[in-house]
Amino acid sequence: MKRLVNDGYDVVEEMLEGYVAANSSYVKLDEENPRVVVSKVISKEERVRIIVGGGSGHEPLFLGYVGADFADAAVVGNINTSPAPDACYRSVKAVDSGKGCLYLYGNYAGDVMNFDMGAEMAMEEDGIRVETVLVTDDVYSAKDKKNRRGVAGDVPVFKVAGSAAARGYDLDTVKTVTEKANNNTYSMGVALSSSTLPVTGKAIFEMADGEMEIGMGIHGEPGIERIKIESADKVIDEILTHILKDSKITSGDEVYVLVNGLGGLPVMDQYICYRRVHQILEEKGIIIHRSEVGNYATSMDMVGLSVTLVNLDEEIKELLDYPCDTPYYKIAKDSKFRFKK
């Protein structure tokens, strides 16, 4: 195992301890439930609070986006495991300001069950209204959009919600615009290796050297087929073909692009792949509003990447670009990316 950990059973607690120590100006662990990461720079205004979460092993997702004007709290599960219901519930109590909360997470059965229990407890015990938007961006995971899994599309969808809350929208409006953002968000990935589980020291699944699987999910959910590793351009061509067909994004549409490294893929390769995404979109007359390339939603040491497109309208675009400040996502008021290119 090529990991740097201590006891494999302690990785989440130790990671959290390190995370809040390194980012202590932004976040703290909740005093009552140490699986809830809470913003220390939360707005003093009464606002809808944004709560994100899911299993560990996808860092900087989810906790990296807790800060100012993005997520207000993250609920943390064990590796690839949904957070416990009491942590989901506690996150609401920790941040609610009287305007209700929005839960946001990728669509996985365990997460749905436990966050739903948290929302029920908040309503029953405290009368706090909690709504939910499931992120369902992985185009290859199901035919029906609402049954799809959430992958790196989490990041832009969360961002839209955080900005909507920061603008003072009420809970129904935050939910509506976030649902629209999710409906416009499409991702597909490729894996060249499995991630390694710290407890067993083993890969989650076997993948021979020189093999890859397009369409594979971030926990190893099956993709199209296991084939020899192809060139970056061929891989991106295939991914974009699926995304464009499914999304119906076409000439004249404007998009946000995220090329997301899964943890073990060099930045160099991410940009070689981005280059091809950019070429294809330009060839097709699709307008690129903004692009991000990097490790935003990982699967520990998995080698691979995903491509996400968000089909923009003016409202989503403004919310995606709204200023925020978290350890892993910063948009300054005078940020240079707003300059005309």
Next chain:
Amino acid sequence: MKRLVNDGYDVVEEMLEGYVAANSSYVKLDEENPRVVVSKVISKEERVRIIVGGGSGHEPLFLGYVGADFADAAVVGNINTSPAPDACYRSVKAVDSGKGCLYLYGNYAGDVMNFDMGAEMAMEEDGIRVETVLVTDDVYSAKDKKNRRGVAGDVPVFKVAGSAAARGYDLDTVKTVTEKANNNTYSMGVALSSSTLPVTGKAIFEMADGEMEIGMGIHGEPGIERIKIESADKVIDEILTHILKDSKITSGDEVYVLVNGLGGLPVMDQYICYRRVHQILEEKGIIIHRSEVGNYATSMDMVGLSVTLVNLDEEIKELLDYPCDTPYYKIAKDSKFRFKK
């Protein structure tokens, strides 16, 4: 090979093409020399210009720090290879505003030779004064500080230079404060694997599964010894013992900390390691001003990390925290990390 590339000989050009496309609001390739990445948001003031560079394969170093109020240009070599002298020269012509330029790069023989030639050409051909500060932070690479290699300490040392130039200091003053920052910067790394060369499809050096080498350089330069992978805490204990002994950083001193992933190490492990760094520094009464954790200076897909400490005085601290805006380094004027913790 678990890489996503096209022809191995094209990786640098394709990476650059993707990089400037994705970050086109910040940077462009120089029209005359496409191995020079130039800021599009360069200050309109006449200022000392900061030029960084070195071999490719360390992304986001060097080009990721070109933008506003940090580096003004980066000169790009092939993988693990210094940039050509004409590219070094051209970078000066591309950005000089009449106040001279400072070259900043890690201390490697090829880089020194080629950047020095670039500086001579700038003086002889154009009368532009170019000074140099070599970054020499790798404590294990040589006994004498001035003979040491530059590793992730590049990032804070570059930052100090960029801030000093942004404040309008003259070339001698920028150089002096940058030298001071370098003299106060100490790093040491550990590698659990080699990086993979795209042209050969092979590792640069062999390292068996389950092995590691503390003190190894980012191109595979030899470390202390090849041993079985130890726990994160033991690895950090050894690294910090070397750094603290060499730097003489002690109780009451104030430091900036960078835990830098080398490309293939999960964020989770980086924070588990940061946790131990934080514990040790707190135990010793060393004051942590600010910490950063992430992939800042990588070696493609190498699994490993380095720890960097910068011993701070008020001047270096202010310059490290000075606002800037680049694709991979952003400090907003109202950044939350400035809040009292």
